[in-house]
Amino acid sequence: MPNLSIWEKETWYSHQDILIVGAGLMGLWSALELKQRKPSLQITIIERNTTPLGASTRNAGFACFGSPTELIHNADTIGTDAMLQIVAQRHKGIEKIKAHFPQAAIGFDPCGGYECINNDYKGWNNLNDQISWLNRSLQSVTGKEQSFTRSDEKLSQLGLRGFDALIENVSEASLHSGRLVQSLTQKVLAAGVTILYGMEIESWEKKNHQILIFTKQEQRLSATQLLFCTNAFTHTLLPELHITPGRGQVVVTTPIEGLAMKGTFHFDEGFYYWRNLGNRILLGGARNRAFEEEETLDLSGSDKIKEALMMFLQAHLDPSYQFRIEHHWSGIMGFTDDKRPFLGRVSEGVFASIACNGMGVALTPVIAEDAAGLLLSYF
Ligand SMILES: Cc1cc2nc3c(=O)[nH]c(=O)nc-3n(C[C@H](O)[C@H](O)[C@H](O)COP(=O)(O)OP(=O)(O)OC[C@H]3O[C@@H](n4cnc5c(N)ncnc54)[C@H](O)[C@@H]3O)c2cc1C
Numbered sequence: 001m002p003n004l005s006i007w008e009k010e011t012w013y014s015h016q017d018i019l020i021v022g023a024g025l026m027g028l029w030s031a032l033e034l035k036q037r038k039p040s041l042q043i044t045i046i047e048r049n050t051t052p053l054g055a056s057t058r059n060a061g062f063a064c065f066g067s068p069t070e071l072i073h074n075a076d077t078i079g080t081d082a083m084l085q086i087v088a089q090r091h092k093g094i095e096k097i098k099a100h101f102p103q104a105a106i107g108f109d110p111c112g113g114y115e116c117i118n119n120d121y122k123g124w125n126n127l128n129d130q131i132s133w134l135n136r137s138l139q140s141v142t143g144k145e146q147s148f149t150r151s152d153e154k155l156s157q158l159g160l161r162g163f164d165a166l167i168e169n170v171s172e173a174s175l176h177s178g179r180l181v182q183s184l185t186q187k188v189l190a191a192g193v194t195i196l197y198g199m200e201i202e203s204w205e206k207k208n209h210q211i212l213i214f215t216k217q218e219q220r221l222s223a224t225q226l227l228f229c230t231n232a233f234t235h236t237l238l239p240e241l242h243i244t245p246g247r248g249q250v251v252v253t254t255p256i257e258g259l260a261m262k263g264t265f266h267f268d269e270g271f272y273y274w275r276n277l278g279n280r281i282l283l284g285g286a287r288n289r290a291f292e293e294e295e296t297l298d299l300s301g302s303d304k305i306k307e308a309l310m311m312f313l314q315a316h317l318d319p320s321y322q323f324r325i326e327h328h329w330s331g332i333m334g335f336t337d338d339k340r341p342f343l344g345r346v347s348e349g350v351f352a353s354i355a356c357n358g359m360g361v362a363l364t365p366v367i368a369e370d371a372a373g374l375l376l377s378y379f
Pocket residue numbers: 021022023024025026027046047048049051052053054055056057058059060061062063064199200201202229230231232233234237247248249250284330331332333354355356357358359360361362363364
């Protein structure tokens with residue numbers, strides 16, 4: 001405990017070895033990994049909301065390692081090796097989730113997935129070659145000769161129209177993101193980690209090899225190490241990391257009689273994604289219709305995106321389907337400039353593990369392993 005007056009000592013929470021900020025998937029997996037590697041560690045997570053409120057409880061529940069056009073785009077922008085590394089992390093992450101929780105507990109459904117593609121896609125003319133290249137490249141990761149197969153003939157069977165090609169990926173799955181957060185939270189608590197909800201870090205300072213943490217609620221804390229898992233909300237805390245927020249919006253329809261489709265679906269390099277959720281369609285995306293407006297931390301959503309999602313459904317679902325939008329919500333993702341997650345030491349004793357760039361369900365369990373290794377290497 002640092003040198004403090006009697007009054008200060010009495011308002012101080014017991015010293016922690018590691019204090020994690022943010023109880024989303026990244027904070028939870030990191031706490032679990034640290035505790036499993038070193039059970040004697042005193043770890044507390046602080047979370048400013050009554051439940052984690054950013055991306056982890058608001059996502060679409062795709063347990064996926066990437067759609068073909070998204071992976072091809074990534075290979076073009078960050079290089080094939082970096083793309084394959086992310087695919088390998090996501091693949092491992094899905095296996096880790098399956099190993100940690102019974103499928104029923106987290107609503108895990110190995111339903112398989114598809115990407116819909118149109119003939120205005122820039123790689124349309126050599127699509128089959130690109131798929132063959134991806135299959136060869138991914139074989140060492142997935143263990144499958146053909147991770148992706150062309151299944152255009154299934155488009156109409158699935159009740160879809162307005163697309164020219166369909167690529168199937170039998171390894172894809174979906175899960176219930178709220179149940180995943182809940183089950184993981186229970187595991188973290190059972191491992192002996194404390195979670196303080198309703199506590200928001202405002203500032204911190206280094207004093208005598210310890211970090212003093214000041215919260216909006218005027219509770220003071222101290223820790224040897226501080227790990228930020230604050231994703232999109234990192235900008236105000238650590239502006240030097242240049243994390244950009246990106247709001248993702250989701251709509252859910254009323255139940256649709258005769259809904260044929262099963263599985264997870266992607267379109268347009270991952271900018272649209274949908275799945276069958278109890279005979280309703282859960283559809284998210286359209287952020288590329290208003291990039292600047294969606295660069296926000298405001299969770300209230302917008303009519304513009306909601307309308308774009310409704311128009312997408314009208315254009316691509318079998319016209320005989322009768323439905324309306326019953327639910328609409330938003331979550332906030334965090335993006336780095338190079339679209340790769342950031343894990344690093346920010347200053348002495350202070351670390352950040354953030355920005356899964358919109359794909360954290362599968363990535364967080366694996367990045368948490370690296371985060372734990374990094375923190376313990378300085379402990
Ligand atoms: C609409 C939408 C759909 C998505 N769909 C998918 C999908 O299908 N598959 C997939 O893999 N990924 C998806 N994602 C992305 C995925 O949800 C995220 O990558 C992942 O949840 C990030 O987890 P996190 O813990 O880093 O961030 P978050 O879940 O955002 O957690 C950060 C936490 O930090 C807390 N916090 C912030 N500031 C402070 C502070 N000052 N003090 C204390 N606490 C603080 C916040 O309250 C929050 O709970 C989607 C995201 C969105 C928004």
